Amino acid sequence: MNPQPREINGSLSESNGENQQQRQKKKPSTQLPQPGTAQGSCAFDNAMMTLVPIVDAAHVVHGPSGCAASIWGNYTSLSSGSMLYKIRFTTDIDESDIIFGGAKKLYKGILELQRRYKPSAIFVYSTCITALIGDDIEGICKDVTEKIGIPIIPVHCPGFIGSEKGGSRVAGEALLEHVIGTARPDVTTPLDINLIGEYNIAGAIWNFLPLLEKLGIRVLSKITGDAVYKEVCYAHHAKLNVVLSSKALINVAKKMEKVYGIPYIEESIYGVEQINQCLRNIAANLGDTDLVERTEKLIASEAIALEEKLAPYRKRLQGKRILISIKSFKSWLIIFASQKLGMEVIAICTKNNTEEELITIKSLLGKDSILNSETPQKILQLINNYQADILITDGRYLEAALIAKIPFLDINIERNHAYTGYTGILELARELYTTFYNPVWEQVRQPAPWEIENSLEEI
Template sequence: MNPQPREINDSLSDSNGENQQQRHKKKSSTQLPQPGTAQGSCAFDSAMITLVPITDAAHVVHGPSGCAANIWGNSTSLSSGSMLYKIRFTTDIDESDIIFGGAKKLYKGILELQRRYKPSAIFVYSTCITALIGDDIEGICKDVTETTGIPTIPVHCPGFIGGQKGGNRVAGEALLEHVIGTAKPDVTTPFDINLIGEYNIAGAMWNFLPLLEKLGIRVLSKITADAIYQEVCYAHHAKLNVVLSANALINIAKKMQKVYGIPYIEESIYGIEQINQCLRNIAANLRDIDLIERTEKLIAEEAIALEAKLNLYHSELQGKRIIVTIKNFKSWLIIFTAQKLGMEVIAICTQMNTEDELVKIKDLLSRDSIILESENSQKILQIIKDYQANILIAEARYLETALIAKIPFLDIHRQSDRAYTGYTGIWELARELYATFYNPVWEQVHQLAPWEES
């Protein structure tokens, strides 16, 4: 059973506080997650997913090997350089370490890691067990830093402190306390910005960076998509922080505004209108007239190029009916792309969408579209039959539903091997829809089995 959406306890709420209206933007539950029961269910998972994209750093799990195994391969963040971040190091705490303490084991392990791999930095993650037995990872990290000269950063993220939001917050606090503000860049420009809250899943950031390069905007630091440790250290020299996911690392942007006077904006790089708005807001906040003009020119050029690419698929997909039931993806992006291709969204499940996303979805859908607040296979099958749907876009567990209905099935998961960010992402999604619908396997699904023919 998939984990339900949860909020962390009040003690981990943002230090600046949230008003009541903001608290109701997300569906929540008062029940805390059970650490280790499922991927992404505890603060430890989330903290590691947040910091692991710092590619030239070593990431050490101070806990049992099961904790390291639980997060092994659950993030498809890509790197353009070092691959050290792909290795998971663990102290493999056992029964004797629980009795006598695992501090010495951690210290010796980090020294050996530093000798063999020469990382730019080392992040040490506490877990439920090591937090309960009271291992002083703060002191150990300080000793290792003094001994080796390699920055060693403690991340206090035992799973029992909360869920995803708690892990994001703890990871952000570790960067603020130990990393950001510890170095200076060689040069700065008036157009230096930080991108915060993206992890380069399936290379998502690589679809957006070329747009900024065309405008002459320099990304000083990426926190933490395809980042190196040094660039995070001098993030405080940027002129603007662009938060690409309000749910992740928003505390970094707020604290940097308070301490360093860096303004921040919250944007999205999924969907053409969102990308256009993001580029315009960045240019407006950098306050350069020439940059603003170049931005409008770029948006116009990209719109023409994208329209030409989508026209290749429009005639083949026009009039097709789709059902969308995706919990961990921007459903409204699929709706927008489908409508640009002349497709009709007849039903969508909104079980995991925030209130802001629901507004976007309802604005895009027609009056006849069905909005499901909950989902099950039987209900989806009935809708497919009643409305003659042509394709089902859902999680992998609904593949059998599509096979029973004998219609094409597209699995778009947030950890897929394709990115749907930027203008390129919209075109990529259109290609996926076309390739799925015209896959020859669906013709075979409709054929009778040999024993049925006789």
């Protein structure tokens, strides 16, 4: 049977370690939305975002084709192996299915999918319509699993159950209930860890894995960026869970600590100091003295190498003034790299940042640099008032940069560049340099031919 609303709401209300007073001050993220008031991505979208990076599994949307299309190609989560995850499957529920039920169509669809593609597992996602008509995807998944012998995992994530973060939590609950703990690895080591909460957008996790390999730390499971299904199954054999840059799957880490006794730490792999601290904390929690020494040596060598590579960019970018307005990507992550290059962040728009992110931003820039209102007119006014040299945005305010005739860098969640690890800092430096010194901006600032002609006529 499908879970009751009380059960769903319980999974969404997982605490992030806040005290009661903090929770009272903030609007609860578990409050069910009123009809017609949903904004941005829904719980279904984020549930798929969380699980689709399991690259050798098939992902079936039990609902209208529009639900499958809504996130098609929006997120550049990359794979080093199977490309099956790039294909979206849907039962394409129509009017007759709403009247008579879509269970039979889902059952036949899964059988055909398995016959043609031979996936390691199949995730089945409920949607608003199929949840409302009461299709028993739990029972269907169980029946098909018994028939064909591969795991069929139900994910109860209709869009109306809550916020974007709620969808990620529901996805985490599905992994905990149906996947994690169902297999054993061939071998284990004292330095096995899991990486949780990183979806390998633009290959972000690939910038960090080589650092762990140099230290002899083995990533047993990735949840879920560039993961294969089997490795998620035996994630419970790791010695440490490392939650990376995301609160979305904190429920997975907490439940694994409670059930399997695996401690967890929350870290970031964006920014030099953050990466250094992450490596140090991993080494310390694994309890290997030799590993701690190797970690310090690695950090020192990487710092020297990075400084040498950044020097040419810092020489050309130092003192440049940046205005940041990014909705879909954590703005403060860009601040770390900018300050490393000696650039000045003059203002940042923080409309969609969480309270924790705001605290980080205030510690980096000061309260006066934080703005809440965002309109094209306001952005243009800020560019002129602060004499910004470059605008970093996510596509909404590019026109303001064009009017002001200053360079702009488009950074968003659909990005094709990873800013994680030490190499991520260097990548952003390259992007800032090529953007700022693109010859097109010199041409843009030149008077138009007709303006030159008019001035000659006046003379």
